[in-house]
Amino acid sequence: MAARWALGAGAAWARGLLSWARPERWLASGSLFPLSCIHTSTSLQKIGKWEKKNRIVYPPQLPGEPRRPAEIYHCRREIKYSKDKMWYLAKLIKGMSIDQALAQLEFSDKKGAKVIKEVLLEAQEMAVRKHNVEFKSNLHIAESQTGRGRYVKRLRCHGKGMFGMMRISRCHYFVKLVEGPPPPPEPPKTGFDQAKEYVQQLRNRTLVHTL
Amino acid sequence: MGDGDADTPHPLPNSRGSPPPHAPPALHHARGGGWVRGCGRSLPRWPRPLLRSRWNFPLAGAARAPAGHAPPRARAPPGPAHTPPPPPPPRGGAKMAAAMAARLCLKGAESLLRPRALPCVVVPVRGRRKWPRVPEWARELSAEEKEWRLRSAAPIFPDERMERTFFLACTAEIMDPYVPPEGDARLTSLSKDGVKQQMQKLRQTAASQLALRKIKDHDPDFSTKTFPEKAQEIFIEAHNSLANFNKQKLHSLVTERCYPDMVRGNRYKTIRWRFVESLEPPRVVHVRCEGILNRGNLYGQVTVRMHSRQILAIYDRFGRLMYGGEEIPKDVLEYVVFERYLVNPYGTWRMHGKIIPEWAPPKDPIIKTVMIPGPAPDPSQEHETGK
Numbered sequence: 001m002a003a004r005w006a007l008g009a010g011a012a013w014a015r016g017l018l019s020w021a022r023p024e025r026w027l028a029s030g031s032l033f034p035l036s037c038i039h040t041s042t043s044l045q046k047i048g049k050w051e052k053k054n055r056i057v058y059p060p061q062l063p064g065e066p067r068r069p070a071e072i073y074h075c076r077r078e079i080k081y082s083k084d085k086m087w088y089l090a091k092l093i094k095g096m097s098i099d100q101a102l103a104q105l106e107f108s109d110k111k112g113a114k115v116i117k118e119v120l121l122e123a124q125e126m127a128v129r130k131h132n133v134e135f136k137s138n139l140h141i142a143e144s145q146t147g148r149g150r151y152v153k154r155l156r157c158h159g160k161g162m163f164g165m166m167r168i169s170r171c172h173y174f175v176k177l178v179e180g181p182p183p184p185p186e187p188p189k190t191g192f193d194q195a196k197e198y199v200q201q202l203r204n205r206t207l208v209h210t211l
Numbered sequence: 212m213g214d215g216d217a218d219t220p221h222p223l224p225n226s227r228g229s230p231p232p233h234a235p236p237a238l239h240h241a242r243g244g245g246w247v248r249g250c251g252r253s254l255p256r257w258p259r260p261l262l263r264s265r266w267n268f269p270l271a272g273a274a275r276a277p278a279g280h281a282p283p284r285a286r287a288p289p290g291p292a293h294t295p296p297p298p299p300p301p302r303g304g305a306k307m308a309a310a311m312a313a314r315l316c317l318k319g320a321e322s323l324l325r326p327r328a329l330p331c332v333v334v335p336v337r338g339r340r341k342w343p344r345v346p347e348w349a350r351e352l353s354a355e356e357k358e359w360r361l362r363s364a365a366p367i368f369p370d371e372r373m374e375r376t377f378f379l380a381c382t383a384e385i386m387d388p389y390v391p392p393e394g395d396a397r398l399t400s401l402s403k404d405g406v407k408q409q410m411q412k413l414r415q416t417a418a419s420q421l422a423l424r425k426i427k428d429h430d431p432d433f434s435t436k437t438f439p440e441k442a443q444e445i446f447i448e449a450h451n452s453l454a455n456f457n458k459q460k461l462h463s464l465v466t467e468r469c470y471p472d473m474v475r476g477n478r479y480k481t482i483r484w485r486f487v488e489s490l491e492p493p494r495v496v497h498v499r500c501e502g503i504l505n506r507g508n509l510y511g512q513v514t515v516r517m518h519s520r521q522i523l524a525i526y527d528r529f530g531r532l533m534y535g536g537e538e539i540p541k542d543v544l545e546y547v548v549f550e551r552y553l554v555n556p557y558g559t560w561r562m563h564g565k566i567i568p569e570w571a572p573p574k575d576p577i578i579k580t581v582m583i584p585g586p587a588p589d590p591s592q593e594h595e596t597g598k
Binding site for chain 2: 055056058060068071131132136
């Protein structure tokens with residue numbers, strides 16, 4: 001029906017129609033224009049799952065409940081770096097407080113360190129402005145992961161007319177900041193703990209299918 | 212075109228100019244145009260074969276037949292009147308019949324066009340092609356006729372871009388805002404000053420009276436006595452639908468200028484609002500009625516003074532209290548402006564905005580602390596060492 005309208009009224013008008021800003025559906029006392037209800041803006045790229053995690057709203061807490069710590073999800077897509085190389089940095093800062101992480105990244109020689117630092121600063125800013133976090137240092141990194149971005153194959157020319165196909169790799173970086181001090185690290189397992197576990201296993205043995 | 216015709220192809224009449232009546236038939240034209248393919252008989256590409264054109268039908272008097280194949284007879288008086296021979300019955304398929312008919316048409320045309328006895332010789336000049344193409348015989352037409360033909364020959368360009376119409380359902384601001392008197396609501400009705408304030412009726416302002424009359428012209432049911440209750444109902448309904456995030460209802464209760472002020476920043480928050488009671492009956496304090504853009508485009512704005520007790524609690528995304536409290540009622544004195552598009556018969560009174568006087572007490576601070584960064588330290592300044 002829209003196509004028929006466009007043909008009838010001229011191509012220029014139709015083009016103008018499509019380049020309009022998105023009409024607000026809520027103009028209840030709106031015009032009599034019959035095409036006022038179409039959504040003419042182009043939809044954005046698919047919003048990733050990590051970005052959507054910032055949209056969940058929890059119900060108000062009752063007065064007796066412990067205060068729920070704020071969680072802020074942030075990511076950066078299509079970083080020109082290898083995901084395996086980025087993983088080392090992500091593993092480095094996992095579990096640190098945000099100040100410590102920023103300090104470590106500032107003095108790291110890797111290329112991805114600069115990118116991750118920018119991401120952390122953005123996330124910190126977002127947390128204070130939008131997510132009602134009171135102290136910007138009171139955040140720690142709960143999750144820090146890398147993901148594979150879109151790879152592109154290109155030709156790499158060698159001598160004597162030979163060539164190889166090379167991959168241009170990109171990665172994504174995901175981070176989750178949680179309000180509060182960082183959790184204490186797990187103590188390493190001593191021999192005594194292992195012995196205790198062994199003894200417990202022995203004690204758990206029972207006889208089955210017996211009287 | 213079937214069997215060969217003895218005659219060599221003659222240049223056919225076209226609408227571009229007068230064809231040379233006595234020009235020798237040329238197999239290859241000076242212009243170098245190719246031959247029209249398709250017909251077995253070679254037809255030159257230029258001059259073009261006879262086309263249907265609105266200039267090619269008989270002139271005033273005769274019926275305006277759209278057939279282009281019959282050129283105007285008056286232009287070239289035919290010599291010995293002779294009718295074209297009747298077409299033979301179609302022998303072959305439809306293709307053969309069409310070819311035969313075409314050939315006969317051409318023959319008839321050329322016989323009509325070739326005046327046998329014409330004293331002058333018209334030498335065609337292949338000039339620059341002009342538009343619209345007006346043939347010579349059309350120069351004798353009357354001005355009206357010419358204009359009609361020119362107008363119908365011209366292509367129709369849509370001059371006006373059909374823009375999307377927009378509809379101003381509300382004004383952008385509060386017109387001539389009401390200035391609340393200093394110390395309003397501080398004085399009780401028991402003191403003399405308080406009584407004087409309350410006695411300040413609307414009648415004292417002339418502009419308000421004029422505006423009120425204008426509003427009553429468009430809306431005869433309007434009355435300053437009944438309107439404040441309705442206004443308070445609208446106010447309560449609007450805030451309830453804000454707390455429930457009922458966008459559709461909120462749009463019908465609140466103007467487009469007020470909506471973003473109410474809704475901004477609240478998308479991921481939970482709002483709990485409750486109207487406890489009204490401490491004083493609401494009353495109308497200010498009425499204005501003005502038109503924007505045009506003189507008759509009237510919007511009426513009415514300011515209602517409300518003194519009430521309300522409970523407000525805002526929770527953030529994680530359910531933590533950000534502002535206010537569920538059990539803390541607050542006394543609020545507000546001057547709420549309601550607007551209506553008077554000229555629109557389906558317009559309704561909607562909340563337009565609030566007037567916050569300068570002497571209003573400051574709002575309660577939010578629960579969290581906010582850091583305001585100080586000025587960046589200058590490296591030339593010596594920093595003080597802590598003791």
